[in-house]
Amino acid sequence: MAGSDVLCGACLRRPPPLQVTHAAFVYGFPLDRLLPRFKFHRDLAAGRALGEAMATRFATLPRPQALLPVPLHPARLRQRGYDQALELARPLARALAVPLQLDGLRRVRDTRAQSELDARARRRNLRGAFVAGGGALPAHVALVDDVMTTGATLHAAAVALRRAGVARVDAWVCARVP
Numbered sequence: 566m567a568g569s570d571v572l573c574g575a576c577l578r579r580p581p582p583l584q585v586t587h588a589a590f591v592y593g594f595p596l597d598r599l600l601p602r603f604k605f606h607r608d609l610a611a612g613r614a615l616g617e618a619m620a621t622r623f624a625t626l627p628r629p630q631a632l633l634p635v636p637l638h639p640a641r642l643r644q645r646g647y648d649q650a651l652e653l654a655r656p657l658a659r660a661l662a663v664p665l666q667l668d669g670l671r672r673v674r675d676t677r678a679q680s681e682l683d684a685r686a687r688r689r690n691l692r693g694a695f696v697a698g699g700g701a702l703p704a705h706v707a708l709v710d711d712v713m714t715t716g717a718t719l720h721a722a723a724v725a726l727r728r729a730g731v732a733r734v735d736a737w738v739c740a741r742v743p
Contacts, residue, residue, distance in 0.1 A: 582723035583708075583716075584733045588741035589615075589622040592712055596740045600711055604649045612649060615711075615739050616656035623661065623737060630703030631666040632658050632737070635710040635722050636695075638675040653739055654709040663707075668700045670708075670722055687717035695722045697729030705733040713738040 590596050603611040634650035642648055651667070658665040674694040708722055713736065723734040 586736040589619040590740045592740040592742045612652040616653040620660035629705045629707040636672045638672040684715040691721035695725040707735040714742045
């Protein structure tokens, strides 16, 4: 998008599945130390603090009708023991009084870790990885995730939600890689 209400020709022909993306922070020091501690080393206190910081940063944004954490595949969830997006979404939903919808999106393919792949491979890796369902979906949702690098994960999740009839999908992430 070139402006707040102006779309480029490519976006007019094929609108992107995400309406808008908001990042609470830029992925750099000290987030580049704190987020991996939370994500890979079970520092759930860091996750709660990051979720609360996201709530502060996002307090003035238009409210979606529900927050949907980007889900892990069940095999990855068993391995890790917790879902970092859900751990961020809980304090965010509570602080902003937005319902947390846990059955709106499922990861049905166990994909390779995105950190191992380039942008093109990331998109290919996530094709068909998500399906929407498990209940009625509201017209406006926000996907919650920890880090946005290329946007491939959020894009794939948003495509599944849009196919299921969600009119507006936003992304709310803790940090965005510059």
